[in-house]
């Protein structure tokens with residue numbers, strides 16, 4: 001105890017010195033910021049007074065652009081200052097959360113390394129008061145217990161010894177307590193943290209990042225890092241902390257927020273995760289849903305296609321077995337490797353055979369022969385997209401026409417002069433006639449210089465012989481003809497399915513290229529299990545040089561059965577120099593009871609005995625896919641060591657007890673709704689802040705909402721909902737993917753609703769959304785899967 005008091009006194013002294021330094025730096029920054037704000041305002045005023053209101057002459061435009069450049073620089077420096085101020089303000093609340101005492105092997109000199117969200121350095125003495133959690137030396141806090149350690153510094157590996165690991169609770173500028181970290185105490189700390197209510201937005205986990213999570217966050221060896229993690233194992237958290245880490249590293253490699261793209265399932269999810277990076281002191285990164293990419297590729301001219309959620313809804317609400325099968329197999333086919341090969345063949349065939357080149361004549365003479373135009377296209381640089389080569393041909397033709405235009409005008413004038421009875425002036429009349437003629441000619445030329453992507457796609461399905469010629473030698477689904485005919489019919493009605501939208505997007509990028517994302521160097525994909533080969537083919541075209549981090553859980557697919565072999569496809573298509581598949585098996589979200597209950601809805605994943613064979617001679621590269629990180633050295637593993645491991649991917653749970661899941665039945669609809677309302681009230685009384693009722697479909701969610709929203713304060717969460725996740729919600733299970741709530745109430749879990757293998761996975765997704773409480777409601781016969789899980 002005496003020892004603790006002595007240590008506490010020393011810690012308080014360090015804490016006060018740190019806070020004093022933070023305050024001094026904050027004061028200085030506030031002063032500078034005030035000055036640069038004044039500067040900025042007066043520059044703006046000056047620009048306005050001197051130049052802005054007389055911008056019609058060219059000199060002034062130049063002057064304005066100089067002013068603007070200066071203003072931009074001043075604004076950027078002011079904003080950087082504001083960012084620093086925000087960091088210091090946060091440091092005033094809690095400057096650090098951990099400490100390790102490290103002695104380097106060579107010098108044996110002990111250093112006290114305090115670790116916080118941001119670094120703090122005394123500008124006068126250059127003493128490092130706090131190290132950023134992403135700095136190389138801070139990594140030893142996450143990776144090691146006491147004893148021998150090593151870390152990768154820019155100049156090479158540093159080895160040494162850790163003699164102390166300490167954690168602090170410092171809140172709102174008050175030093176509350178510290179404890180020296182042994183495993184039990186840390187677990188207790190984490191348990192307390194996880195027992196809190198869900199927050200309406202995701203928060204940072206920087207103080208409690210686990211070893212296996214840290215390895216993913218700091219990996220810099222792999223161009224493609226794949227993470228298979230059970231529900232609630234921190235995939236999204238890890239993804240965001242990795243982004244923050246990459247940006248920190250980017251200080252030297254020039255990677256900034258606009259070089260990173262995060263792909264997320266929808267706008268609500270994007271909003272849910274939007275807090276984490278700013279909390280870590282970084283600029284937010286653009287979060288894109290795949291549909292947004294499709295829209296961006298097409299601009300406005302793409303007719304509203306079915307979104308992924310609309311596809312899920314249609315599939316889930318379809319009650320006719322044959323139709324459901326057709327929908328699913330059609331989607332699977334259109335997103336498959338086979339179909340991608342057919343689309344690539346279509347592009348090649350289009351270039352050689354389908355472009356309707358025509359002779360171009362003007363002013364009674366032939367300017368271009370169609371064979372010559374075609375030869376020009378085929379002889380062009382094959383790396384240039386076809387659409388661009390066609391545009392160049394169009395420009396060439398128009399240039400020639402422009403040359404001829406003066407002769408044509410003269411001819412028209414002569415012609416007009418022969419008929420002097422009209423009221424127009426002959427020159428103006430000739431010009432008008434020529435414009436009309438040219439417009440018709442341009443439309444004629446554009447029939448072969450512009451590509452109608454949707455028409456081309458439709459032709460593929462409409463023209464049976466073309467379709468099967470493109471499919472030659474490929475293995476097709478047994479209901480191929482049915483899929484072809486249905487697609488042709490739907491496209492003729494201008495109704496395309498989600499799979500068609502993806503395919504047309506692929507086709508357009510293949511034919512026309514796309515430069516919109518050329519600055520992206522790192523791509524992070526969450527919920528990757530919902531992606532198909534065509535998604536990765538599109539990503540490959542959009543971000544050819546990017547490195548990837550992809551995270552998912554093959555147990556959480558909605559409409560497809562996927563095994564770990566899924567990651568082989570990802571590796572093959574993205575085709576990066578180095579790749580690894582890592583696993584996260586411990587769930588942090590749910591209580592022991594909820595995990596034990598929900599695990600029964602899935603089967604344990606194991607790696608296949610013999611990896612499936614892969615086209616394209618990639619077998620030699622298969623082994624890294626099955627590389628799994630192991631901590632071979634017990635508590636103190638060497639950094640980033642990877643080794644082969646045959647262990648099945650298990651689901652473990654961070655030990656936290658709670659109330660067992662409840663199964664509640666109702667005699668009829670009214671009785672069930674009443675039971676649901678009572679349960680919600682009791683959850684609210686018990687202080688749970690976020691409660692979610694999960695139905696199978698949006699249609700059923702909307703029906704339930706209309707029955708209970710008079711008596712309960714509840715929000716229907718559909719595709720358009722992008723607000724905070726606090727309160728009581730009703731939503732379909734597929735919309736709740738990636739989210740979490742204090743209490744989850746799964747509605748209508750009867751044997752009609754949940755009977756297939758896919759339904760079973762929906763139950764897994766639904767029940768793993770719950771942090772503390774889970775209840776399942778049914779009337780009639782309860783789902784067979786509930787009986788199995790009893």
Ligand SMILES: Nc1ncnc2c1ncn2[C@@H]1O[C@H](COP(=O)(O)OP(=O)(O)OP(=O)(O)O)[C@@H](O)[C@H]1O
Pocket residue numbers: 190193194203205208209210213229230231232233234235236237238553588589737738739740768
């Ligand atoms: N190391 C950690 N310390 C504290 N909390 C953690 C840690 N890792 C994860 N969590 C918490 O666990 C919960 C689940 O994390 P997250 O949503 O990132 O998991 P996930 O694997 O993406 O889940 P899912 O696959 O179900 O969407 C979050 O509340 C997160 O804050």
